[in-house]
Amino acid sequence: MIPFSSFSTNESSSQKVLPLQVKEQVRVLILGSGPAGYTAAIYAARANLKPILYQGLQAGGQLTTTTEVDNFPGYPEGVTGPVLMDDLQKQAERFGTEVRWGMATAVDFTGPKHKVWIDDEYLIEADAVIIATGATAKYLGLESEEKFKGSGVSACATCDGFFYRGQDVAVVGGGDTAAEEATYLAGLCRKVYVIVRKPYLRASKAMQEKVARTPNVEVLFEHVTKEIIGNQTVEGVILVNSKGEEVKVDITGFFVAIGHEPNSSIFKPFLEMDEIGYINTIPGTSKTNVPGVFACGDVQDKHYRQAITAAGSGCMAALDAERYLS
Numbered sequence: 001m002i003p004f005s006s007f008s009t010n011e012s013s014s015q016k017v018l019p020l021q022v023k024e025q026v027r028v029l030i031l032g033s034g035p036a037g038y039t040a041a042i043y044a045a046r047a048n049l050k051p052i053l054y055q056g057l058q059a060g061g062q063l064t065t066t067t068e069v070d071n072f073p074g075y076p077e078g079v080t081g082p083v084l085m086d087d088l089q090k091q092a093e094r095f096g097t098e099v100r101w102g103m104a105t106a107v108d109f110t111g112p113k114h115k116v117w118i119d120d121e122y123l124i125e126a127d128a129v130i131i132a133t134g135a136t137a138k139y140l141g142l143e144s145e146e147k148f149k150g151s152g153v154s155a156c157a158t159c160d161g162f163f164y165r166g167q168d169v170a171v172v173g174g175g176d177t178a179a180e181e182a183t184y185l186a187g188l189c190r191k192v193y194v195i196v197r198k199p200y201l202r203a204s205k206a207m208q209e210k211v212a213r214t215p216n217v218e219v220l221f222e223h224v225t226k227e228i229i230g231n232q233t234v235e236g237v238i239l240v241n242s243k244g245e246e247v248k249v250d251i252t253g254f255f256v257a258i259g260h261e262p263n264s265s266i267f268k269p270f271l272e273m274d275e276i277g278y279i280n281t282i283p284g285t286s287k288t289n290v291p292g293v294f295a296c297g298d299v300q301d302k303h304y305r306q307a308i309t310a311a312g313s314g315c316m317a318a319l320d321a322e323r324y325l326s
């Protein structure tokens, strides 16, 4: 058998020969280490299901690339994303979750037991699988953006903002992520331009007000990015405004914050999903179309996409898995 395999970064799929010897049988296998995955782990571990959790490429998930999280209940003073994720991991481990490095690179959900290959090498059979693989940042798709990735173009201000201290940068996007990244960068950089294609921000009212209150942030409404320019590193960006005029803005850092894509490509042959790749779950549950396979968090939620809703859906997945197994 040559199972379907691809990397969960939504790269195009490719056929690979994968090892068929099952190395481990587990009750509950959790894929992903964001709030959904860790919450599922806390509940599954407390139900004595001895879950194994694989962290994936980005241990801790997207929240590790965020700064202050002020809306997660239980933290009256706020908490940073990395600290929150660290706390969740410790809580999951406290009840016996085994947290491992590694990434699910292929699955086969056709049998009574669910096969999951880790890093294309290690084959696990699980009675129940909880998919909490989250979503990945989207890019604009410009050639110049590709050219400068890692040398001026980034999708994570908290990871890379440090390199642009005292400089002028731009953030593209009008949602909460863009607003958050812009205000974070404003604390490090001299000037932050926010490039928004619409005449308004989609970000929440609170974030819009925060942007408006930050003096070194300038929002350029109705501007579209045409090209990022520079030699070895980014030196500027060419924008097109609503009148069709080109505008050059001098910047050294270009941060992309235009949303995310669900990390679901390896599940595509087996699970029902929408046209974007969000996994369909039976409303009010975490159940997918395959018995024993559950989905929670951003990989199945395009509406709310909050840490707390992800955590809530992780809880649902663990409870659904527990009921399925009993």
Ligand code: NDP
Binding pocket: 069, 070, 071, 140, 172, 173, 174, 175, 176, 177, 178, 180, 196, 197, 198, 201, 202, 204, 257, 258, 259, 260, 303, 304, 305, 306
């Ligand atoms: P969103 O989908 O909310 O916003 C994406 C933004 O990028 C929109 O303004 C969109 O424009 C713009 N955009 C998309 N494609 C392009 C493109 N090709 N060129 C230019 N602009 C583009 O994504 P976010 O990542 O901001 O937020 C996702 C979810 O996470 C939301 O629900 C948000 O509330 C939540 N979130 C919460 C946070 C918090 O609570 N602390 C922090 C960050 C995110 P347009 O409006 O025109 O479509």
